[in-house]
Amino acid sequence: MRQIKSLRFVLLVALLVLAITPVHAQEEGKVVIAPGEPIKLALATDLTNAIPEFGLDIANSGKVAVAEVNEAGGIKGFQVEIQVEDDRCTGDDATTVANRIASDPQVVAVVGHICSGATVSASDVYEEARIPMMSPSATAAGVTERGLDVMNRVAFRDDVQGVVAANYLYKVLGVTKLAVLHDNDTYGLGLAEVVQNTFTELGGEVVAFQGINPDDQDFRPVLTSLVPLAPEAIYFGGYVQQAVLLVPQKNDVGLQDAIFFSDDGVYGEALITGAGDAAEGAYAAFAEQPETDPERLEAFVDKYQEMFDILPSDLGPFHYHAYDSTKMILNAIEAVSVVDDAGNMVIDREELIQALRNTTEYDGLTGVLTCDDKGDCGAGSIAVNLVEDGEWINVELPEDLVEAEAE
Numbered sequence: 001m002r003q004i005k006s007l008r009f010v011l012l013v014a015l016l017v018l019a020i021t022p023v024h025a026q027e028e029g030k031v032v033i034a035p036g037e038p039i040k041l042a043l044a045t046d047l048t049n050a051i052p053e054f055g056l057d058i059a060n061s062g063k064v065a066v067a068e069v070n071e072a073g074g075i076k077g078f079q080v081e082i083q084v085e086d087d088r089c090t091g092d093d094a095t096t097v098a099n100r101i102a103s104d105p106q107v108v109a110v111v112g113h114i115c116s117g118a119t120v121s122a123s124d125v126y127e128e129a130r131i132p133m134m135s136p137s138a139t140a141a142g143v144t145e146r147g148l149d150v151m152n153r154v155a156f157r158d159d160v161q162g163v164v165a166a167n168y169l170y171k172v173l174g175v176t177k178l179a180v181l182h183d184n185d186t187y188g189l190g191l192a193e194v195v196q197n198t199f200t201e202l203g204g205e206v207v208a209f210q211g212i213n214p215d216d217q218d219f220r221p222v223l224t225s226l227v228p229l230a231p232e233a234i235y236f237g238g239y240v241q242q243a244v245l246l247v248p249q250k251n252d253v254g255l256q257d258a259i260f261f262s263d264d265g266v267y268g269e270a271l272i273t274g275a276g277d278a279a280e281g282a283y284a285a286f287a288e289q290p291e292t293d294p295e296r297l298e299a300f301v302d303k304y305q306e307m308f309d310i311l312p313s314d315l316g317p318f319h320y321h322a323y324d325s326t327k328m329i330l331n332a333i334e335a336v337s338v339v340d341d342a343g344n345m346v347i348d349r350e351e352l353i354q355a356l357r358n359t360t361e362y363d364g365l366t367g368v369l370t371c372d373d374k375g376d377c378g379a380g381s382i383a384v385n386l387v388e389d390g391e392w393i394n395v396e397l398p399e400d401l402v403e404a405e406a407e
Contacts, residue, residue, distance in 0.1 A: 031106060032345070033106070033344060039078050041329065043058070044118075045112055050241045051240055058322040061322035068303070075334050085101065094113055101125075110131060110134075114136070116139060117187060120142070123143075127149075134325040136321035139153075142186070149353055153375060154324050154366060159194055169233055171400065177205050177232050182212070184211040214241070217245060219245055223250050232257075262282070267392065269313070269314055272391070287366065290320060327362075367380045
């Protein structure tokens, strides 16, 4: 009799557990979302390390895209939830974040990651978990060269950005002696190598090619070693956290006449705020201003400011890219998801991976986007920007630079 009572008790507990546990009858390779539950996206960015302003801008822009979809009724009646993760722009942190995301069977896709090194590390995890991703800002050429079908990006490629930078330095600014610094990371080192090789091919002399420790605060010893080499310009491949120190410190050691030229990781208000007057005359490459309908761009900015009480340009440059990355994922979910007879949304992961990679002529804020077989989906050209009178201005590119960019 005691055994029967014990068995009844165990059965009762089991029934109670089933009654209070949400049922997501997951089929292998599919995400099943019960009625009333959200479609879960993750957004991985840097909020506390190398480029936190840029990272916050990306997170905010993803939230704008989700808000617009939810306000319009969601996707087939299901609302979208976006979960923001801080990967600190490092490979180790990105791997930790990616494993945490992959451990949640309800996460459908990932917007991000933000930095190239972090993206490479995280994408290996997502490839195994079969979770598609779309990066708004990982520009290193090698990011999409590894044969991963989950890896996509809206961002432009650094093998184009670096060519434009080197050509502008040599042909427009007349620089013949260039010092190249980098942050020893996937992104900065890759860009620095493209600039070095292109500048040399053009006939210029690279008098130094040197890595820095991105955790340092004083780069004067490195900069001092450049003084006897008399570079006419310094190209830096890396992020704004180091650039705000390099710019004034190069002046401190006697290199005030050397032009400072950098990349998209430096192009933002943070350089002007951090380096102050020393930022005057600095250059940075970034994507060309999109030719999208100005009213659409204005509507985005208005919605962003309404939600976060700040202009996107006050934080970072990748807001349009982040919005497009999020919307492209949501469009792919719309295309492949099915609502079954029980009212569940069912998303086949392999179909979603394929749909995102096969995105064609998406009319985004950054242009009309079509993904190639590697996952490069970006549109537009590279622009060069200059700090003048305390603000970034776009400079005109000669025709031969535009032609070099298109090759």
